Amino acid sequence: MESVRERLIRLSEEAHDYLGQSVPFLDAPPDPLLFYRDWIGPNRPCIIRNACSHWPALNKWTNEYLREKVGSKVISVAITPNGYADAVLGDRFVMPEERQMSLSSVLDIMEGKMKVGGVVYVQKQCSNLLQELPELTSDMEPHVPWMSTALGKLPDAVNFWLGEASAVTSMHKDHYENLFCVISGEKQFLLLPPTDRPFIPYGNHGNPHLTAHCIHGNHLQEGVYQPAVYHQRDDGAMDPHRPVGPRPDPLPSVPAGSSNQLHREGRRDVVPPLTVVSPRQAVTRLHRSELLVRHGLRHQV
Numbered sequence: 001m002e003s004v005r006e007r008l009i010r011l012s013e014e015a016h017d018y019l020g021q022s023v024p025f026l027d028a029p030p031d032p033l034l035f036y037r038d039w040i041g042p043n044r045p046c047i048i049r050n051a052c053s054h055w056p057a058l059n060k061w062t063n064e065y066l067r068e069k070v071g072s073k074v075i076s077v078a079i080t081p082n083g084y085a086d087a088v089l090g091d092r093f094v095m096p097e098e099r100q101m102s103l104s105s106v107l108d109i110m111e112g113k114m115k116v117g118g119v120v121y122v123q124k125q126c127s128n129l130l131q132e133l134p135e136l137t138s139d140m141e142p143h144v145p146w147m148s149t150a151l152g153k154l155p156d157a158v159n160f161w162l163g164e165a166s167a168v169t170s171m172h173k174d175h176y177e178n179l180f181c182v183i184s185g186e187k188q189f190l191l192l193p194p195t196d197r198p199f200i201p202y203g204n205h206g207n208p209h210l211t212a213h214c215i216h217g218n219h220l221q222e223g224v225y226q227p228a229v230y231h232q233r234d235d236g237a238m239d240p241h242r243p244v245g246p247r248p249d250p251l252p253s254v255p256a257g258s259s260n261q262l263h264r265e266g267r268r269d270v271v272p273p274l275t276v277v278s279p280r281q282a283v284t285r286l287h288r289s290e291l292l293v294r295h296g297l298r299h300q301v
Helices: 002-019 032-040 063-070 103-110 128-132 134-139 145-151 194-199
Strands: 046-048 074-080 087-089 092-095 097-102 119-122 177-181 187-192 210-216 219-232 238-241 281-286 291-295 298-300
Touching: 002 194, 032 145, 063 103, 063 134, 074 103, 074 128, 074 219, 097 103, 097 219, 103 119, 128 134, 145 177, 187 291
Parallel strands: 092 219
Antiparallel strands: 046 291, 074 097, 074 119, 087 092, 177 291, 187 281, 187 298, 210 219, 219 238
């Protein structure tokens, strides 16, 4: 078991040495073939400056423009009491309340003109830009040509995200090549390479019982949590409620461990507790007109 621990730690250290302590910048969109060779193939993230500086959206997408163009459109909006979507609360893994409201109402809430009793975040995926706000597609390219050429396919989804600083996405992994382009404001990311997976206490979000983690003081609690969804009461407060349907049979919980000893899923006799020794790789800020390319890394935004 000691050799397993040492090899996993060594693998993580080598990955961090290979990736470096910061995400590299490119000053312009790359040649597709070279981009595939230097970044997609090696599975390395990068930030590309001026990648979308020619999009009209960078100059057009003000709150006033969005109100005039699509303010009356009703879209899907996530609402949480604290800005944390898909996160642990007590003994539950709580997902946001999804509400239908006009984009103008969302902007009013973000500007403090209207109260909703929680944090709003336009974060619905499944190509919500094309499905809910197709009027905005003329202000940008429907795909990034050099990336589509490098991958040999068009994007599976084009999403529109709108939120304030308190809106946070929990740590997760997407099984796609991801491109994040900031049109207005800035976005902060935390990236971890796949070799750090044994040190991250994560579970299978597709299971009706969700394994997750939550910090309690100086200890990290890992266990099995019942799914729940936030629901706003008549007095404006938000409570987590179980989804409608039969309650799944309980599963045994995972015992708590110290904050620097994180366990792998599954059998505890296969891989012993591991100590996190590698520094985290982070993108502190992604600014206007910059584009982040991310390849299957664990990330938090």
